[in-house]
Amino acid sequence: MSSIRLIVSDLDGTLLSEDNRLSDSVIDAVRRFRASGGLFTIATGRFGPSAQPIVDSLDIDIPYILCNGCVIADRHKIWETAQLPLGEIAPFLLGADQAGVTVLLFGEDGIRTLRATPETEYFVKREGLPCIPLDSGDETWPDRPVQKVVLIGEMNRIKPLWDRHRSGFASEYAAVQSEDHFFEIMPARQSKGEALKKLMVHLGVAPSEVMNIGNQLNDLDMIEQAGIGVAVANSHDELIRQASYVCRNSYGDGVVEAMERFAAIGSGSMGGGNHDH
CATH class of the missing domain: 3.40.50.1000 (HAD superfamily/HAD-like)
Incomplete structure (x- = not known):
C-alpha cells in the first residue's frame, strides 16, 4: 500500500x-x-x-x-x-522595460503591463486573461501593491540587470526563474x-x-x-x-x-x- x-x-x-x-x-x-x-x-x-x-x-x-x-x-x-510594494524596484522595472523586457504586474484585480509587446500577446493567448497596458501618463503605478512581478525575456539580459540593482535595495525580495523566459519577483521569503x-x-x-x-x-x-x-x-x-x-x-x-x-x-x-x- x-x-x-x-x-x-x-x-x-x-x-x-x-x-x-x-x-x-x-x-x-x-x-x-x-x-x-x-x-x-x-x-x-x-x-x-x-x-x-x-x-x-x-x-x-x-x-x-x-x-x-x-x-x-x-x-x-x-x-x-503576501503583497509586493513596487516603489523601490520601479526604477529596475523601467530599466528592464527600456531594455526590451516585458514587465507584467499581477494584482488581485488583474494583470497590468508597462507596455503591450508580442510577449504579452502570447501570454494573453496562453492564459486566456487580459493584460492591460498602463496609461502612459500614469505615474501612480509604483504605489500599487501587487502579488508578484513577472519579466519575460532572455535570462542573460534579465539576471545581470537584476543583480546590478538588487545590491542597492533596502528591502529583501525573492526572485526565481519559473520558465525558460520567465523571471519572477516576489516578497521576501515567499x-x-x-x-x-x-x-x-x-x-x-x-x-x-x-x-x-x-x-x-x-x-x-x-x-x-x-x-x-x-x-x-x-x-x-x-x-x-x-x-x-x-x-x-x-x-x-x-x-x-x-x-x-x-x-x-x-x-x-x-x-x-x-x-x-
Whole structure:
C-alpha cells in the first residue's frame, strides 16, 4: 500500500500538456488517486483567475498554492497572501522595460503591463486573461501593491540587470526563474516550498507522505520538502539533478507515470506514455 497521502503538482510545463491543456489521462489519474483516499492539489506561479479553470476541472477541494507561494487559497476564499510594494524596484522595472523586457504586474484585480509587446500577446493567448497596458501618463503605478512581478525575456539580459540593482535595495525580495523566459519577483521569503510547509501542517500530512512534481527552478525548494520529489522529463537540468525520481515522460504524461509508480493507483485505461520500468 502506498504511503503517499498528498500529491502537489506544478501546472505549466508539468501537469499541463505542451499546449497548456489538461489531458484526459491526467484527469483520470487524479480521480483515481482521490477515489483511493488521496489528497491532490497544485502549486503554481499563476494567480487565482488563471488557475481557476484547472482547479474546477480537477474539482480540487483542498487549499492550493498560487503566485509561487505568495498566495494560499481554496475555491471559496484566500487563506493567506503576501503583497509586493513596487516603489523601490520601479526604477529596475523601467530599466528592464527600456531594455526590451516585458514587465507584467499581477494584482488581485488583474494583470497590468508597462507596455503591450508580442510577449504579452502570447501570454494573453496562453492564459486566456487580459493584460492591460498602463496609461502612459500614469505615474501612480509604483504605489500599487501587487502579488508578484513577472519579466519575460532572455535570462542573460534579465539576471545581470537584476543583480546590478538588487545590491542597492533596502528591502529583501525573492526572485526565481519559473520558465525558460520567465523571471519572477516576489516578497521576501515567499516560495512554493515555504507555502507547502504551511499546507502540510494544515492538512496534517508528514513530508514522508508527500509527492511533489515539477519542472522548473521555482519548483526546486518544493520538491526538496517531499518524501518523493519528482521531475518530469522536460525539466530544467538542476531540478533533474535534485529530484529523487526523474520521469521518462514529459508534461502531464510524466505526472501520470509518477502517480502510477508511487501512489498505487494502478494503470488507468486512459493513461498515456510508456510506464515500463
